[in-house]
Amino acid sequence: MIFCKCFYIFVAYFISMSHDLRINHDSEIPKYKQVVDLLLSDIEAGIFKIGQRIPSINETSEDLLISRDTVEKAYVYLRKKGILESVRGKGYYVNQVNIHKKIKVALILNKLSNYKRSIYYSLSETLGSKASIDVFIYNYSVEQFEEIVANQLVNYDYFVILPHFKDDDSDVVRVIKNIPKKKVLLVDRNMELLKDYPLVYQEYEKDIQTALEKGIDLVRKYKKINLVFPINQYYSRYIVRGFQIFCQINNLPFSIIDDLQETDFIKGEAFVLISDDDLYRFIKICRSKGWKLGKDIGLVAYNDNPLKELLEEGITTISTNHDEIGRIAAQMILTGDFKRIKSPFEFIKRNSL
Secondary structure (H helix, E strand, O other): OHHHHHHHHHHHHHHHHOOHHHOOOOOOOOHHHHHHHHHHHHHHOOOOOOOOEOOOHHHHHHHHOOOHHHHHHHHHHHHHOOOEEEEOOOEEEEOOOOOOOOEEEEEEEOOOOHHHHHHHHHHHHHHHHHEEEEEEEOOOOHHHHHHHHHHHOOOOOEEEEOOOOOOOHHHHHHHHOOOOHHHEEEEEEOOHHHOOOOEEEEOHHHHHHHHHHHOHHHHOOOOEEEEEOOHHHOOOHHHHHHHHHHHHHOOOOEEEEOOOOHHHOOOOEEEEEOOHHHHHHHHHHHHHHOOOEOOOEEEEEEOOOHHHHHHHHOOEEEEEOHHHHHHHHHHHHHHOOOOEEEOOEEEEOOOOO
């Protein structure tokens, strides 16, 4: 009986992993991910049944001519996904055969905006048919966020969270830590109290400095530069600090404006606008005065989108790549390779500066 069982395992092993040609050593796909795909294919084909032991890490390493660490990474990945389970001293066993179940992702946003839509579309496109995404809005409120988490905790494999709150971060951290850590992916904002969590983030203070520095020659055309920063909309205060440092380093006259009024419009000055509402009002007032952007007055908008490329022959922007944020987040979910990555930030020169 023992002989038959061992023989069956040997045959299954031989059929499924009998030569190294199934690993493409020249492929851009990581070798551990290729091992994952091979095992999933064998499980789908019925070679390995639920409850059955799969070949050991050493056996698979020798058969595929790859390192033991690579195989172990693949096995651990599948264990975290619930497809395998490990028994100390015995090895790995098939725990789940329904391997094509869609990954369920909860995307939790502070509000809807153009750039958050871009993140959603990129996330969705990259995940493709392998996942379904539901969107939840918490309107900057910890209470609403906590209610969403409490109600949905068991319903999703991953929680992709954009953490922008009007309340103290300690309350936010408490709620996030109620979610199993392996399910959490933070996006957009780096929270100092969650340094060991995976993250795709903007670095607001440095981003605005480095982006405006790329357009310094254009900025110097103007006698003053103004940052319009509506404090009641919960934008990161690090944007203000970064702007101030940029102006001080470059010896530029500057001001910070909370509530943009028509009296703030002065010919020969430049403006950096954070809010799209302020942007549209700015354009309307400039039109009423007959002023041309990039000549009579300068304009830089925060967060790029296709509309800004078309408005007024092109609006100069400073912006992270929102599509790239969504793509990176999706790749982490698909590969299980979670890490902390800074998103790119760009100065996009157009005609308004």
